[in-house]
Amino acid sequence: METLVSPQQAFFGSLLYASSxxxxxxxxxxxxxxxxxxxxxxxxxxxxxxxGSIIYLLKHYTADRKEKHATV
Known part of the structure; x- marks a missing residue:
């Protein structure tokens, strides 16, 4: 499965959260x-x-659902 965010996005998000x-x-x-x-x-x-955790989990589970029910 592909990553949902790049390492740079994760770093800047963590930096923004830490400062706030x-x-x-x-x-x-x-x-x-x-x-x-x-x-x-x-x-x-x-x-x-x-x-952020809720959004991540929703993306994770909806991505799995799309892969399982994909038609060829």
Missing amino acids: LIWALSLIFKHEDKKATETYWLCVALILPFL
Whole structure:
């Protein structure tokens, strides 16, 4: 089966996630009042890997289904 993402895409995605996670954690540990936009981006940064995992699994299982039911 072919790869779903290139190594370069995986690297930049991991880099983007790591930077957003560090930023989100710095917002958590600040003991200031948070604005609504900060809270929104905090939730996005923490939920991002779960959404990526769901997309990866959906691509993986739909690719297998297409190969099994392909007609020649």
